[in-house]
Amino acid sequence: MTTAASLQVCVTQLSDATLSKLVHSESFERSQVFNTIFKRIAHHPWSLLLDTSGSQQSDGRYNIMAFAPSLTVTATKGNVYLSDENGTQCVPETPFEATRKYLHSKVVNTNVISEQNIDDLPFIIGVAGMAGYDAGRFYEALPSVAKDDYETPDFAVGLYLYSIIEDTQTGTFYYCSCDGSNYPHFIEKSSDRNSNGNQDSGLFKLTSPFSSNLSKPQYTECIDKIHHYLKAGDCYQVNMAQRFSARFEGDVWEAYCELRNQNSAPFSAFLRTPLGCVASISPERFMRVKNGKVETKPIKGTRPRYKDSVKDAQSASSLLNAEKDRAENLMIVDLLRNDISKHCKAHSVEVPALFALESYKAVHHLVSTVVGELEEDTSPLTLLASAFPGGSITGAPKIRAMEVIDELEPHRRNIYCGSIFYMGFREDMDSSICIRTVLAENNTLHCWAGGGIVLDSNADDEYQETLDKVSKIVPVLTALNK
Template sequence: MAEIKIPYPQNVLAVVASLRACMAAVVWLDGEAGGRYSIIAADPQEQLVTKHSGTWLHRAQTRTFLGDGDPLALLQTRLDATAPPALTHSSSLPFHGGAIGYFGYELGRRLQGQMPSLGDGPDMAVGLYHWAFVIDHQQQQAWLVGDVPEAAIACLREPLSTNAASWQPNGPVSVSPEFIGYARAFNRVMEYLYAGDCYQINLSRRFTAPFRGDPLGVYADFRQRAGGPFAAYFELPGGPILSGSPERFLQLRDGVVETRPIKGTRARLADPRADAAVAQALVNSAKDQAENTMIVDLLRNDLGRGCVTGSVEVPYLHQLESFATVHHLVSVVTGELSPHMKATDLLRDTLPGGSITGAPKWRAMEIIDELEGGPRGVYCGAMGYIGWDGSMDTNIAIRTLTAHAGYLDYRAGGGIVVDSRCHDEFAETESKAAAFRDLIEHTGNQSCIESA
């Protein structure tokens, strides 16, 4: 497949702004903050959207109902049908075309034959892209790969946009539940834990705020506050999605699977010495280590379904990783995918990620449904790509906003175990929402996207 080396862009936001001015369904896997690669694509050949009654195929001006069967099986069918005849490529670039999109939290329930989500947004929205703009931030190199349309080349030949992606908050942050409601749900979780239903249950809160203007401008400001190595900006059916995720869900490359669960959080402090002490306290916390280990065991089991027997390992356990507003404990679980398995099979076995459900997973999800009172949607699902070459890389969609009907929607949660304390868990959700609150409360009237 074609690879055209082009100048490294000093301002990736400007590239995205230019492409979306002349092309639809722009997606941006944003690895600039701590990752290595960014992947940008637009104008997919077709899109698959799963919502309520089933999955629809969107192509040009037509829409075809594909049925109410397994959405990932339908996606695999379309990947197989649209793959170019020659998939060989000489470079180590991560993506040369394929599917980019999101797999919502409730898609996991649908895959288990449970009731489809009744939320406003899709359970799955994926575009099939024949080309991409791939940027290597470590080597400061960039390429156009695949069957690049003339429209994309024309966009990139023009001076990059200097227009402002203007936006502004249009009211304060609203939260549900506030402390009293959260405490009530927390106490119910503790009852389930003591009854032996689960070992850990993830409970989240919803933060919303009205806004006016361009979601790309919102993302420009949000990524400065919460940009993680697995960040993304998608304009797909269901509305724009703005993610600053720090967590990898699944990577599949050359037959090797990796997942990097996060469990264990502390808010960062302004004073460097105090901040270092907080980080060390997290590293030494037996409670947080135990929570992390529970999820590692869950993910070992999930990966074991599709990996070669005996290949699942934990090369790193309870490592400290620090981000703009929080410290996290991160572990790494790897395995060798069985030869008969594909990326979509791996997703089916593991979605949603265990780090944002609890353990055992399916009972924890039932309790989450009961206590949160509505679908999570994109939140705690996965965003990323599945290449025609069989590769995959996805995040856990945390630190993630959706923009819809003049509102920004954000969620933050945490795992609760028997020795959790309500005030501490509530404070953890506030720490995880700090970047969103700051975005709304301390943002000026516009974000300028300067020329590269």
């Protein structure tokens, strides 16, 4: 491949005067500035927000917005497409490989001009977007039983040469640009209102109640079938999910803002593709790579939160001491140790945290951490592709579990259990697992909830757990603008 020409990016700290101009007010609450700015471009195709949503978790420090990508890679119905301002062409590579070859290659020789120390800033410029669960079909031969009724592609990633980054610890805002400018003119020219008259104009509200694609008896029957496979030795764990859908009208961005305020999840994200919107309030990291260090943090084990502090503490203690949940978690830790070891240096993969408790507004989670050192000749995108989709939301062994999922779940998952990710020009990468995620397209919302099924799983308990997991999504959206 021909070496890419050198690219130059300017990183500028935005002054309060500039922020005032961008938010159209001389007085503003600093904690609201970032989302107020993004609101102005939220209706543009390919607008992307990576949002810590005020999370107090250690993973939440930087908010990133990116816009106006110069190139995009999408994948749908078994084909991969490369698009620019001149048109679209089908390419032979798989989605992550196409992203590395056609997008990331454009920024590998980037030089930075900045008066500030930006060593700790993530991303700056690079590739970012979504890889849906079904992007895994480009890498594994899977059955096609579940119905694919989505217009949103399985994979949608852009090359972003413009971004704004907020350091929530210092309150500092940075503008990153490859055109030599130190002011985000693209945002200044954008209106707060969506003027194209489509479904995203006006206040958000549901126009039908949420309904599941599985009744409780049907869900129980699926659990029985999984137990049959487990007893036969086909697999050890299967992540079974149900999909909830409702009709809506109005602004999906408004719905996202309410969800992020109610959940405060460190891997929240909003992405508008040309065919739909993804609004994610995920608490789960998939893969992170920084300075060659790999980290993945699988979640397995969930209990509901309670307003009563005593009852809430009992719920957390129940999770920490649950033999079943610890066994599930350990299975996925072993799976991920194997996944990342394929591209990590020998003997570098370790588990520094096993069965740690992380608590969010709706639920308590059991979280483990697996780390390693990336092989020097391996791209983080290669690591991501080889481990995709994440083992915490498939089961083990992964491929057999995915076959069972496709057999039993009535519809494909699209973005659910996929990933929102970025990889900057310095090959710093971070990615989420898209649980607690809503897909909006054609005036229809979809959200999902699932759980790992093992031999001692009880169907009633597992069904209730799925309801607990959407307890800060379905009621929140139902209550909006009633």
